[in-house]
Amino acid sequence: MVQAWYMDDSDDDQRNPHQLEPNQTLSLEQLKNLGVLYWKLNADIYETDPKLAKLRDEKGYSFSDIITIRKDTLPNYEEKLKIFFTEHLHLDDEIRYIVDGSGYFDVRDKDERWIRIAMEKGDMITLPAGIYHRFTVDQKNYTKAMRLFVGEPVWTAYNRPADDFDCRKQYIEYINKTLAAVASI
Template identity: 70%
Template sequence: MTESHQLDADKYENDPELEKIRKERNYSWMDIITICKDKLPNYEEKIKMFYEEHLHLDEEIRYILDGSGYFDVRDAEDRWVRISMEKGDMITLPAGIYHRFTLDEQNYVKAMRLFVGDPVWTAYNRPADHFEARGQYVEFLAQTAA
């Protein structure tokens, strides 16, 4: 299930609400990525990679600290749903959900990436229906639709 939170990005370094979420969800690893032409090596290649429809075997957690962009996710009928993300927004995408990310017209976002345990950056481009995480997600969708 996709989750979202609204936090105060100006105080992310000492935010008790963020710490509470990290503790409850066991988000033990964190880094910050800045996506813009001047800051991200291989910018054009990375932007194309982020926009390629894919899934992960683990949750994807992003907390927008500055700037804005879009996560596109597939709904139960396999249609795209665009989620606008801006400063203060945190999203958790479940393992196995097809998604992609793109910047908006600002061409800039600074985001915190969170993981349970060590970071796993592997993205599996569609089709990737053979993974157990995908099967579990599809089963979850079927149960919630019933």
């Protein structure tokens, strides 16, 4: 099961967990309130998994590919890691399914605090359009992920600041409404 926590402000290696002391974890419900969706799938059968096929059909994920992030397979490995770890947003949802290995997705909460989401084999996540985020491998230095898209793949990342995009404004509006609704319960 995926784990998430608020990050410390340390400048240590980005591949370290960066947990606060004491650790401050977040639940799947808290991630969902940020628009981050999660599924646990059987990565051993990802090519034929009926649960994945159903999700793809329901969500309209019509395109996918596999990226292997490992020093010996990814050209310009160190440069790519820096690019992945630069805070950015996308105009479309980012959907990633870890089919092997592990890594971290970091997202910003409403108060600009970093939340680290530890992903491992079988974890699938959707980050909503307009959320600031970044990715890094962990100390194992290996992630194999399926990238899924609605329609043709769009690879463009917009580094922060990118607050003028409509998707960012819509995301902020969504967060404000969601958190106001949660607070009124």
